[in-house]
Amino acid sequence: MSQQECYQEFNEKDYEDVTPMSIETGLKDELCRIMYTDEYKQLMGWTRAMLSKNELTPRAIRLTSKLIDLAPAFYTIWNYRYNIFSHLLQDCPDKESWTAKELDWLDEITLNNPKNYQIWSYRQSLLTNLVPNPTMKRETPIMNMMIDDDSKNYHVWSYRKWVVKFTGDYSQELGFIDRLIQKDVYNNSAWSHRMFYLKNIEPDNVVINEEINYVKDKISSVPQNISSWNYLRGLYKLFKSNQYDSEIIEFITPFVNNLSIDQNNDQLPEIQSSYALELLAYIYSLTDQRELSTHYYKCLATKYDPIRSNYWNHKIELLSQ
Known part of the structure; x- marks a missing residue:
């Protein structure tokens, strides 16, 4: 078994020995029949059969890749892929290289499915349990790309908060947030993340006073902006005892x-x-x-x-x- 086997091109001939388990449709009490494509029914038939036998092989990985392309929100398939990958990783001599390859694959899926929370859940499971040396540096490019594409993507912001706390690396956050606020001072997600950053670095009074001056400057440029006013109020509530x-x-x-x-x-x-x-x-x-x-x-x-x-x-x- 090699890493290459898991990520090579999908080939239907690899599953000729698998007896597919068909998807049941047209049931008596079915309110609305789902019009599955033939391709989807074939892939799901193979997947259900292999899942029933708990097949944890490179061809099973390739099958989940193909199915996730068609149905990226299918949580069961993501869970199956995790089980396959974690099993194969046990006997892998170079776990760091293999998990990096899996994250590279995941990056491609992420770019095409910006609002899919299963992607971020899967990524979190990888970093928590399987990636040998998870770092903020590895995660930053894909998160930045996703937020640049949609600066209010809740799933990405939630994941960013998690990965920052998980790695303990806050070094990039202030510059990143400032860039977003400079671009759009109304971006409430960025203001919220800035407060998250402050709450977790245990700032001294000098830092808080600098923050007060920072938000005062933003308020002066755009006075009717609820995000900056809420941030100012938050600073006094959390760090100035509401005085x-x-x-x-x-x-x-x-x-x-x-x-x-x-x-x-x-x-x-x-x-x-x-x-x-x-x-x-x-x-x-x-x-x-x-x-x-x-x-x-x-x-x-x-x-x-x-x-x-x-x-x-x-x-x-x-x-x-």
Whole structure:
């Protein structure tokens, strides 16, 4: 047995000795008959037969490759492939080379199936149990390609969080995230990953202050961006004990055009950011200035964010309790 046998071109003649187990269709209580192609029925027939005998051979690997090309979301086939691969790997003298080959194959499948979570589950199982020396460096190119293609692909972001924690390598994350935010400051997935990064590196106060300056710069360039405001609020909640000093309040206030408590609805000015007003209302709700907080929530309910008026009125009710 050789590595090459597992990845050579698929050939139907290799399965002539296999009696296929047919897929049952046209059953009495069948609500909707699935129109399988002849190719799929043939491949599944062989696979079911070999799976029933737990055949763990190179030709079984090749068969799963062919079937995954046709049905990449078929979880059973992914599980079968894992069992085959882990079995063959036991007697392999060069496990690192073989697992690298499997990951190369998986990269090709991934590029053609960006929203398939089974791919990432399979990859995680390989790294956890079979890859001798898993590294962030090996995983970075495919993840970057997938996120560049779809910067909000939930499956890739989830996997990236897992693999960073699994390898313990956070060295590439800040530069990677900054590139994405520079490209699209509204990318909430990137902001979320930045917070994930900070929470896991145990930053000191110098780093947090640098982050506050970083997000203030992004807010100044695009004031009406909920992602950056939530990030700022998260920094103070997680790393500043929810203590907002006068400096940050002075930064926020101009975005609401110095809105004051003595202005009625007819006098309310245009503001740059309703999210800034929301944050100020929250900050003042933590202090003895609840009257000002109530006023800001009323302004949100009546003028600046009336679509969520029920929510703002609820916040006002909570303040009066």
